Amino acid sequence: MGEILETYVFQDRTSEGYESLLRIGKRYKSAAGIMVNSFADLELGALKAFKEQGPGLGLPPVYPIGPVIKTGSTDVFSGNDCLS
Numbered sequence: 001m002g003e004i005l006e007t008y009v010f011q012d013r014t015s016e017g018y019e020s021l022l023r024i025g026k027r028y029k030s031a032a033g034i035m036v037n038s039f040a041d042l043e044l045g046a047l048k049a050f051k052e053q054g055p056g057l058g059l060p061p062v063y064p065i066g067p068v069i070k071t072g073s074t075d076v077f078s079g080n081d082c083l084s
Helices: 002-010 016-030 044-053
Strands: 034-036 062-064
Touching: 044 062
Parallel strands: 034 062
Antiparallel strands: none
């Protein structure tokens, strides 16, 4: 996935994709927090950096809530009339 973004989005700074990623990235600072599908032992270095340096950069706290895995039905829209 990273290679795709690098090839098609980051190389052309005039592209709509690049502009969209910049807009989204700037909005992270306005969040009350960011949840990531991971756990502290797996991402220890990154989580430590966010905890120690994030507030000084105006970044919200990062909360590892994972691992979140899919179980049960493969139909993600079943039972959700608003999504069907």
